[in-house]
Amino acid sequence: MxxxxxxxxxxxxxxxxxxxxxxxxxxxxxxxxxxxxxxxxxxxxxxxxxxxxxxxxxxxxxxxxxxxxxxxxxxxxxxxxxxxxxxxxxxxxxxxxxxxxxxxxxxxxxxxxxxxxxxxxxxxxxxxxxxxxxxxxxxxxxxxxxxxxxxxxxxxxKFYPKDIFLKKLVARMAVMSQSGQYNYERCMKRGEFAAAYLACGEFVKAAVSAVYLLNRKYMPFYKWMFRGMDHLFYLKEVKGLLEQLVLLTDSAENTSRKVELIEAVCIGIRRELNRQEIVQGTDNFLQNHCYEVMKAIADEQIRQLPIIYDCK
Known part of the structure; x- marks a missing residue:
């Protein structure tokens, strides 16, 4: 029971x-x-x-x-x-x-x-x-x-109003590109392994949140974030990619594989953004789509916020 x-x-x-x-x-x-x-x-x-x-x-x-x-x-x-x-x-x-x-x-x-x-x-x-x-x-x-x-x-x-959904999604896209697609590999090349570990963590949290947002579901407490992904309809494959990413240590020999996993997650997110007609382009660097999404926000007060802003 x-x-x-x-x-x-x-x-x-x-x-x-x-x-x-x-x-x-x-x-x-x-x-x-x-x-x-x-x-x-x-x-x-x-x-x-x-x-x-x-x-x-x-x-x-x-x-x-x-x-x-x-x-x-x-x-x-x-x-x-x-x-x-x-x-x-x-x-x-x-x-x-x-x-x-x-x-x-x-x-x-x-x-x-x-x-x-x-x-x-x-x-x-x-x-x-x-x-x-x-x-x-x-x-x-x-x-x-x-x-x-x-x-x-x-x-x-009923979930977030459309403008808030878009703004929160933009913030996740910005963090994913900044921490994962840009900073992770740079930290590894510098031998800043602790910083790389933190960058990977920021990427994973933002990516999981993006998946929930794109499913129009609220993300639960961090302990249950991954477990809850089993009940989502879209982007089911992203959970496995993120689990692989988390379980690989941040060592020089794993750098290329972790970069590949980060990119695979971003490609999956970008494709879902296309499918839902949130973005039109096919560039896999998520930062490059942020301003397109921001322009779709009708509420000027929300649209004027920095792209990375969110209370989380």
Whole structure:
């Protein structure tokens, strides 16, 4: 049983009746599910995941006025539910406290994206890191009779507005060409192996993010970036190339092979940019396409930002 399945079964066994019997007048306001931090919210949990911040539990999200009126009482009722279910006992670290239980909808979203609802402007969207959006749109909502929690969630799941998507993509292209296509080999030729290692890391992070962006999916926390690529539709081959790149040591004898892998990744990205009609040219040096993409951004405030800028 996965963490998400455990959460839903625990809610159905105990949570649903708790809400219905103890808070019948508030049942219509309560959204329930499991969303947020933790591998179980991404569906990536395994036996190793169970040693911390794992076990039976679920989230209850209430509108602000209902939370003020009844949140404390509902949290107390939640804490009286059985601690063990299906042989699993929830194990929480200090850092992992507060991932399940009763929440104010506005506060829940503010914790992860800094605002109480979906962003209203391009600047607000620009300031939201992919990983934060991946976290707050992870997991599953089991029930939401009012629909307030899901309305915000569904807005976020629509992905970045076009101008923000393009700007973030440009930033990834710029970093990929700067760190991988330009600086990596130069560092190796100078014998600056530590710098080359860092350049390769910057390239890999930017390339993985570009793949997620081109799939219109938010990239998760770095620990799960590669795992999540298995669930993407486009550019599946890039994961294998990047894994080869990461696993090769930065030594003189590996330089040419790593340069080849970097170029192969960039070629794959460029071809996908062509296929999606984001760029027209066939130059494999990604930097040379950045200004073409920038010109397609309608919002002048976003278009005037430096090509490499992004809050990440």
């Amino acid at each position: 996965t963490g998400l399945e455990l959460s839903k079964a625990y809610y159905e066994a105990f949570g649903s009746s708790m809400i219905h019997n103890q808070f019948p007048e508030y049942e219509k306001y309560a959204a329930v599910g499991l969303v947020g931090e933790g591998s179980e919210c991404l569906g990536f949990d395994d036996g190793l995941s169970e040693d911390h911040d794992f076990g039976p539990g679920f989230c209850i999200w209430l509108p602000e006025e209902i939370y003020r009126a009844m949140g404390s009482q509902m949290q107390q009722a939640y804490e009286r539910l059985p601690k063990t279910f299906e042989g699993k006992t929830r194990m929480e670290t200090l850092e992992g406290q507060g991932r399940v239980g009763v929440f104010n909808i506005s506060d829940f979203y503010k914790k992860y994206i800094g605002c109480t609802s979906s962003p209203r402007t391009n600047v607000q969207w620009m300031m939201l890191p992919e990983t934060s959006l991946a976290t707050v749109t992870s997991g599953k909502v089991f029930t939401d009779p009012l629909g307030e929690f899901s309305a915000i969630r569904n807005d976020l799941l």
